[in-house]
Amino acid sequence: MSEYHTVKISDFLSERQGRYKPDDEKIADYKRLEKIDFSGTIHISEKPTKTDMILVYPGDLVISGINVSKGAVAVYQGTEPVCATIHYSSYIFDDKKVDLEYFKYFVKSPSFVLALQQQVKGGIKTEIKPKHLLPLEITIPNLETQRKIVKQVSENFKRVEELNEEIESQETYTKRLRQNILQDAIEGKLTVEWRKTHTLEKGNPDFDVEALFEQVQKEKKYDKKQKIIASITEDEMHFKIPNSWKWVRLGEIINLLSGRDFEPEEYNNKNLGVPYITGASNFGDNGIIINRWTQNPKCIAKKGDLLLVCKGSGYGTLAYADFEEAHIARQIMSITPVSDFIVLKYIECILQSNFQFLKSKGKGLIPGIDRETVLTIPVGVPPLAEQKEIVAKLESLLAKVTELEKQIQERKKLSGQLMQTVLKNAFAPQE
Template sequence: MLADKLRKSVLQSAIQGKLTEQLATDDNVEDLLQAIEEEKELLIKEKKIKKQKPLPEITEEEIPFAIPENWRWVRLGEVIELISGRDLVKDKYNNNCEGIPYITGASNFNNNNLIIDRWTNEATSIAIKNDILLTCKGTIGEIAVLKENKVHIARQIMSIRLLQGNIEYIKWYIISQIDKLKSMGKSIIPGISREMILNYLIPLPPLAEQKRIVEKLDNVLANIDELKANEEKLSILQKNFPDKLKKSILQSAIQGKLTEQLATDDNVEDLLQAIKEEKERLIKEKKIKKQKPLPEITEEEIPFEIPKNWKWVRANDILDVRDGTHDTPKYVVKGVPLVTSKNLDNGKLNLSNIKYISKNDSEKINLRSKVNLNDILFAMIGTIGNPVIIKKDIEMSIKNIGLFKSYRENAINMDYIYYLLLYMQDILKQQVSSGVQKFVSLTELRRLMMPLPPLAEQKRIVEKLDKLLADIEELKIE
């Protein structure tokens, strides 16, 4: 995102002295370093801190970039006290808000703020107000300036206490270095040591300029945060827009608003009569079974208006609606693919994780639910919908899947039915029975109401949708 790139760029400019103006009225940074040294000696004398080993001199090879003349490269250990954390055994802390907060790790950090969920009365590794807490083991680089008076820190955390200077400047510098710190801590269990922090280089400006840098960063980064929030909203909109547009176009199509109704189209009643006659012929030839009549469609059931030369029908009036087995056949290493709802993926068959059954079991299932070209599969259990129209002749059997078949070739445009089911799957999902698993019954599929246009208009709708939905797919972003 642009905001993330801007944030890194602004932080980099700030720590190089390019975000603020260097003023002749600023104190000399050497005076600040002398004051820090005197403060450190006083604390050692008062036994508040321990004397540390001298840090190595900074070499020219170590310096990563140029800084203003009145700045100095120093090691972090020269200007801070570093407190390491210590774990507490379980009976030494509680969740009852009693004692002082106990910060255990990355889970307590949220966007540079702390979440406190444990407390203790056995505090030994103490961080105090305005210390910088930094996660240093496991998850490296979570950071927050402490607002509480004091907390106990676990061993996954270090507390950085500035002897003199602007703690917010140090915070922003460390944040600018997080990626580098993480790379330093790569191992089986990621971690950065005390020595790494103490020896880490920091460009130190005069105190007045540290303050100016922080003020500038607070202002600029607030604007960048606002930009990031807007980018995230736009990203969500861009991600969701194609799917919403797709649904809107499908709705327009099945309402007859996407294509023109032509006077030259055949009467839809003639189409229905032809389907009825074909159905009766198949029943007479015992190729399909006669089913109980479906209830008439009432005015109350009709969800929207359709063109005059269209007709509301039930799925089983115009299609042979069946389902696959609901039993679990014995699986074999090699055999016939058994397609279930998990194999229906975005309008296509995904056979990458398919299971196989024997030829004998497949033939038994296919006595009532053989899948042919231009048939439509529709998931009935668990995941509802995800229709797939079969365009390649593949040997298979189906389980827990609805099967929509035309009574004869070209009796109806099955691509139109596919798009219709693609739209109506959301309606079915809202209506389905729910138990251990959501499911839609074969009866519900057969009773499904469908707006039926003349055959010629079905073809025009499919041609229009093929083009529009292909264009919409190109709008999708990863």
């Protein structure tokens, strides 16, 4: 006789009944289950919601209808009931029929996804509610075999988790390495040897920063509305720069164009006019994504400009304009050097090294960076020839870091595939 048999999930799960309005007095004193992450950890919150609620009791199996197949399944271990939105469902579990850990692993497996696809209209794209889950027919072994499978999967998962911890350490290392390289660049540490053979040439902006800055000041067009930029104090000089460099405010060496939002009637999706760039959603991995246009551009960024997301999701993100020209919305700033004596790639390096500082200055309900924050960043400026040398060294070093990051992402992908292979083999349908 086969140790495998077909059952309905309703044979061992029964839904806990009850649905409540958010302001129902019966649930007024209970905290709320905010989410179940993909590791199966429950997070509790006191945040209010306008969505109808259910109650979850200690010992209940809780399932996220949206992310069940990703592992958002857990047993609530609290000492008193909690609320959860109706995007979750709560069940009483009969452990005499199915091992709980077996079921938690099973819902992450390809077999469960296959059952959903075959028996539920919409498959895993549907929010899985009790009416979808409970009638599902699945093939399971007897309890003894279930426990053996749990032991085997747990041991394999432990090895995968150890691998994931190593991958996370590598990710942390590469992030720190990238930041350290950028910091070394703006402190002049990448060009220590270069400076030994390239000394001051008075009056030559290539090798004399004072001559460079004098030329920059001649070429800069000052905005009458712009506040007077204060001198840099010693407290703002958080690191030493070479004697051949000069401390300045970023606003002294860049032009900063702020964007402006348009009303819906001022733009279109019919490729009429010039592109309209609205925010971080336009910053793709392979360049700027264009999906809106305007025939009445006002704040125009041009090809090669450095674009900074200054508001909303992804603020602090940088990208180069790869279009001829475009109107930028309020969520974008466009940066260009004041003069050819300032290398834009070096400006990018400054902004990247100040990324955490810029993020920390996010203000308002929708976090963002204001013009003054960007313009007043203290920066060390080297002569022109050294700027170019720094950029060349940076591109070489960061290319190696990028390659390491790609390798780590590939390892992460393979780790995820390994976990799926473990589940596939453990829960493969049996004849």
